[in-house]
Amino acid sequence: MTSQELTEQIFKKKSFLCIGLDTDLEKIPTYLLTEENPIFSFNKAIIDATHEFCVAYKPNIAFYEAAGEKGWTALRKTIQYLHEKHPDIYTIADAKRGDIGNTSRMYAKAFFEDLGFDSITVAPYMGKDSVEPFLEFENRHTILLALTSNEGAFDFQTLKSNGEDIYKKVIKTSRKWKNSENLMYVIGATKAEYLQEIRKIIPDSFLLVPGVGAQGGSLEDVCKYGMTKNVGLLVNSSRKIIYASQSSNFAEIAAAKASSIQALMQQELEKIQ
Numbered sequence: 465m466t467s468q469e470l471t472e473q474i475f476k477k478k479s480f481l482c483i484g485l486d487t488d489l490e491k492i493p494t495y496l497l498t499e500e501n502p503i504f505s506f507n508k509a510i511i512d513a514t515h516e517f518c519v520a521y522k523p524n525i526a527f528y529e530a531a532g533e534k535g536w537t538a539l540r541k542t543i544q545y546l547h548e549k550h551p552d553i554y555t556i557a558d559a560k561r562g563d564i565g566n567t568s569r570m571y572a573k574a575f576f577e578d579l580g581f582d583s584i585t586v587a588p589y590m591g592k593d594s595v596e597p598f599l600e601f602e603n604r605h606t607i608l609l610a611l612t613s614n615e616g617a618f619d620f621q622t623l624k625s626n627g628e629d630i631y632k633k634v635i636k637t638s639r640k641w642k643n644s645e646n647l648m649y650v651i652g653a654t655k656a657e658y659l660q661e662i663r664k665i666i667p668d669s670f671l672l673v674p675g676v677g678a679q680g681g682s683l684e685d686v687c688k689y690g691m692t693k694n695v696g697l698l699v700n701s702s703r704k705i706i707y708a709s710q711s712s713n714f715a716e717i718a719a720a721k722a723s724s725i726q727a728l729m730q731q732e733l734e735k736i737q
């Protein structure tokens with residue numbers, strides 16, 4: 465999906481919500497554990513109940529890798545289900561990859577070609593040759609970690625290098641890489657006030673903003689400082705939606721939670737129209 469098509473979906477569905485599929489066998493309703501693939505059964509129920517309120521789903525790959533072979537099967541079944549039933553929904557592999565070029569190319573093939581994700585999160589630390597192999601894929605996005613939502617973001621990302629914050633250097637330098645039009649950036653919702661400065665560097669780029677909900681980031685502040693005339697935001701919430709309830713009507717409760725976030729997003733979108 466192109467970023468133009470993603471923007472069209474956002475205006476059509478009046479939502480820039482990304483739902484995180486951080487599916488943990490220890491947190492899903494116990495009655496699902498007797499299913500052949502409990503992770504996929506949980507994801508399918510969440511997708512069936514919430515798809516009308518969001519424009520993207522973001523499985524965090526760690527949760528699938530931790531469940532071994534069944535986890536990888538669940539990931540494949542989930543992405544296939546999304547492609548078949550909801551081809552208009554944008555998909556993000558939150559994998560945070562990046563290695564020497566030769567290896568990055570294999571990560572890119574795995575997530576873009578084999579699994580067919582629209583995008584993948586990538587760490588910038590190993591530099592240009594570790595990211596460019598991802599950028600070669602047409603109509604696929606590489607979402608570079610810029611300023612993350614966690615406390616540890618202050619360990620390195622906000623340090624100065626030649627008088628400039630490292631996260632800003634990451635953003636500026638990455639704009640010079642080949643096929644940089646395929647870049648998006650991760651900026652944590654817990655760092656919303658930084659968005660004003662960030663928008664001066666990348667006024668039009670799409671930002672994936674995790675950290676609203678369980679991590680306490682403010683949707684209102686993210687919109688105030690980060691929204692552009694074309695929106696330019698995908699705001700993610702995982703635990704607050706998918707684990708809103710552990711009872712048998714968990715999917716219904718998750719849908720109610722997603723719907724209430726979508727309603728707030730609709731109000732924010734009205735401000736720019």
Ligand SMILES: O=c1ccn([C@@H]2O[C@H](COP(=O)(O)O)[C@@H](O)[C@H]2O)c(=O)[nH]1
Binds near residue numbers: 614703704
């Ligand atoms: O800076 C970052 C980058 C990625 N994440 C991921 O997003 C979700 C957030 O989950 P919540 O349950 O809504 O807190 C999770 O997969 C993280 O690994 C992030 O939080 N911050």
